[in-house]
Amino acid sequence: MDVVPLAGSISWLAGSTKNLITVEADTFSDDSNLDSVRPERIRSTFASTGMTAWAAVPMQYQGEVNSVLQVLTKKKSTFDEDD
DSSP states (O other): OOOOSTTTHHHHHHHHHTSSSSTTTTTTGGGGGTTOOOHHHHHHHHEEEEEOOOEEEEEEEEEEEEEHHHHHESSSSOOTOOO
């Protein structure tokens, strides 16, 4: 099994900033909030899954992130704070 480093990933960004991160396949390369994420990882995930939108939600307990919930969809819509 290959080990994939967390640094530079959507999960890493959500966990380190403690913020919801949303990404769309068509527009992620223009999103300055994603400058610290490696674009090839995002492209690869979208290409291999056929998904069009991605949300990474840091799960916190007592102010500390203990995991990141990731949701991907093929639906042409944007995730937001209400989701």
